[in-house]
Structures are given as C-alpha cells and as structure tokens.
Amino acid sequence: MAVAAAIHILVNTEKQALDILAQIKQGKDFGKLAKQHSICPSRKRGGDLGEFKQGQMVKQFDDVVFKKPILTFHGPVKTKFGYHLIKTLYRH
Numbered sequence: 844m845a846v847a848a849a850i851h852i853l854v855n856t857e858k859q860a861l862d863i864l865a866q867i868k869q870g871k872d873f874g875k876l877a878k879q880h881s882i883c884p885s886r887k888r889g890g891d892l893g894e895f896k897q898g899q900m901v902k903q904f905d906d907v908v909f910k911k912p913i914l915t916f917h918g919p920v921k922t923k924f925g926y927h928l929i930k931t932l933y934r935h
Contacts, residue, residue, distance in 0.1 A: 845897040847908045847934035850890040851927050852876060853883040860919035860926040867916060867928070882925065909934060 850873060854860050863876055874889025885892050897909050903922045908931045911917050918928040 845909055845934055846894055847897070848894045848932040849892050849908050849929055850874075850877070850932065851883065851885065851892060851904075851929045852881045852890050853885075853925050853927050854880055855882065855925050857919050857921070857926050860928055864916060864918060864928055873930070904929065907931070 852860070852863055852873075854863065859880065863880055866876060867873055874891075877886050877890030880886075881890055883890070897905060899905075900908065901922045901924070903920055904927060907917045907920055907927075907929050911931070913931040913933060916928055916930050919926040920929055921927075
C-alpha cells in the first residue's frame with residue numbers, strides 16, 4: 844500500500860484558501876501561515892500531517908497526495924471539511 848507525507852492548510856472558504864496561496868507564492872512561510880489560519884489540529888505542527896497510508900484521508904485529499912506532482916502546492920481542494928492547500932512531501 845502506498846504511503847505519503849504531506850503538509851496542508853485547511854480553511855472554511857475558497858477565498859481564504861486563494862488568499863493564503865497567493866501569500867505562499869510571494870514567499871511567506873507555510874508553517875506560520877498554517878499556524879495562523881488553518882482550522883485543522885495539524886496547525887500546531889505548521890500543517891504537518893506526518894505519514895499516512897492511501898485511503899486514510901478523504902478521496903479528494905487522497906487524489907491530490909497520491910496522483911499529483913510532489914513538492915508543489917495544490918488547491919484549493921474542496922472536501923467535506925473545507926478547502927485545503929496541500930503539498931505532498933514524498934510518497935512511496
């Protein structure tokens with residue numbers, strides 16, 4: 844089974860996600876932005892979700908982490924939890 848590690852920021856609206864993505868593209872620190880804005884408990888770790896197996900996350904999240912290019916920000920990705928900005932660190 845595939846395994847990956849990712850960081851993410853979860854917010855309530857697409858506009859918030861797009862605003863944060865623009866800040867990331869301007870060079871702002873992802874971890875600080877996650878601590879300030881994310882509504883996920885991973886915010887305490889700067890958005891770090893650690894390692895997880897394929898199928899542990901909701902499908903929309905899994906599809907990004909296990910199918911899209913790594914080390915690139917993807918999003919906003921809508922799930923039942925809100926809007927995510929996701930960066931896959933590695934997968935194997």
